[in-house]
Amino acid sequence: MCAMQRNTTPCYYTDYLQLDKLLDSQHPESSKYGIEAHDEMLFIIVHQAYELWFKQILHEMHSIYGEFNQNQIPEKSMGRIVSRLDRIGAIQKLLIDQIGVLETMTPLDFLDFRDYLVPASGFQSIQFKEIEILLGLKSKFRINFDKDSFYKRLNEKDRTHLMELEEQPSLFDCVEKWLERMPFFEYGDFKFWDSYKQAVDKMLENDRAIIQNNDYLSESDREFQLKDLENTRRSFTALLDEEQYNLLKKEGKFRFSQKALLGAVFINLYRDEPIFQLPFQLLMGLLEIDEHFTTWRYRHVIMVQRMLGSKIGTGGSSGTDYLRQTTENNRFFKDLFSLSTFLLPRSALPELPEPLRKALNFYFHPEE
Ligand code: HEM
Incomplete structure (x- = not known):
């Protein structure tokens, strides 16, 4: 790395930040029609502040994507990826x-x-849509908007740009590939998922005994709880059976491939092992981004309800109805929220063979 050079020209605050341009970019539409509406300035500045933060989020996302979109991610990159995901999360809190x-x-x-403002609309925030698409919300995963898509509201240039972006692998795709590459499941005679299944069976048998021996339960409560236990067993079976898993995936219950979800479960189960600390934080970072996005969508729809009641949006959507549906459906990493279903208490985790435990450790022995 070469040494940083000294600056040769003096830097001046106003020029550096190009404030001439930035502060001359607020032109209320209402002024053009006679009386300036006082609050339009706030409306413009809030939206501009959003767009600036979207720009910063995209800056972070492109660098994360650059590190992720390769066949092998150098260990050195992991810390950087995690801290940039954290930064996106911190910005999202501000946006909320x-x-x-x-x-x-x-x-x-x-x-x-x-x-x-008609027909301008949040639909036309290209940076917002870029963030969504880069994270993994491609058209086929969006809700069906009045049998039409927001794409119809865009000019040719923006539409082409976003459609091209849809063709690239998203961060979701890259994370899925990374999880699929997880080694460690088999070591000599040891097959991790066989041991996991035994541990699950033992845990569920214990749970069944607790329900059956609980004298405080009425017959109907007992029946209800046993039925619930059977549903839990079915989820575990689906996780370990490729055919059943793929059926549920088709129904939209999972989005990750089975292999990728197994990788994520493994990281979560053994996250105390040194080698998994950063991968675990990375998964948490992605989960947080999804959660913040969903919280923002919810806060936005409540605000819209307050501002518009049941009026339709300037972009021609049904307004709050449309936005409420996006809150539930337009998610990126919902699978990471389902992981808890498949966790076992630490005390019930299969014991890993010694060489495998060593492989999950930082291992430094100068005398060897
Ligand atoms: C008075 C305040 C606001 C109102 C009444 C409002 C209303 C709406 C409505 C009705 C929609 C649905 C699309 C349509 O038919 O136009 C929408 C979408 C959207 N709005 Fe707002 N909005 C407001 C503020 C904001 C702010 C401050 C942002 C920040 C950037 C924003 C970003 C968006 C985005 C990104 C969408 C598209 C969402 C999607 O397709 O999932 N809105 N807004």
Whole structure:
């Protein structure tokens, strides 16, 4: 790495930040029609602040994607990926909070300029859609919007750009491949998933005994709990049986391939082992991003309900109905939220053979 050079020209705050351009970019539509609506300035600035943060999120995502989209991810990259995912999460928290600032505008104040904005809409936030697509929300995973897509609301250039992005592997695809490459499942005669199945059977038998011996349960409660236990058993069976898993995947219960989900379960079960600490944090980082996205969607729809009631959106969607559905459906890493189903208490985890345990450790013996 070469030494950093000294600057040769003096740097001036206003020029460096190009404030001339930035601060001359707020032009309320209402002014063009006579009386400037006071709150339109807030509306513009809040949206611009969002777009700036989206730019920063994309900057982080492109670097994460660059490290991830290869056949082998160098261990050295893992810390960087995790800290950049964390940064995206921190920005998202700000974005959620920012909704409170816009909510200081009342619906009546919004009506002073809303009609001037037709047909512009959040649908046309290309950076927002870029983030969604890069994370893995390609068209086939979106909700069916009035049998039409937001793509119809975009100009040719933006539409082509996003459609091209859809052709690339997303971060979801890269993470799936990375999880599928997980070694460690078999070591000599040891087959991890056989031992896991035995541990699960033992745990479920214990649970069954607890339910059957619980004198405080009425017959119907007991029946209910035993039925629930059978459902849990079915989930475990599906995880370990490729055919059953793929059937559930078709129904939309899982999105990761079975191999990838098994990799994620393994990381979660043995996350105390040194080698899995960063992979575990990485999965948590992705889960947090999904959770923050969902929280933002929910906060946005509540704000929209407050501003519009049951009016339709300027982009022509059904407004709150459409947005509420995206909250539930437009998820990226829902599988990571299902992982808890497959966890066992630490005390019930299969004992790993010694050489395998060693492989999961940082191993440094200078005398060898
Ligand atoms: C008064 C405040 C707001 C109202 C009433 C509002 C309303 C709406 C409505 C009705 C939609 C559905 C699409 C349509 O028919 O137009 C929408 C979508 C959207 N809005 Fe807002 N919005 C507001 C503020 C914001 C802010 C501050 C942002 C920040 C960037 C934002 C970003 C978006 C995005 C990205 C979408 C597309 C969501 C998707 O397709 O999943 N909105 N908005």
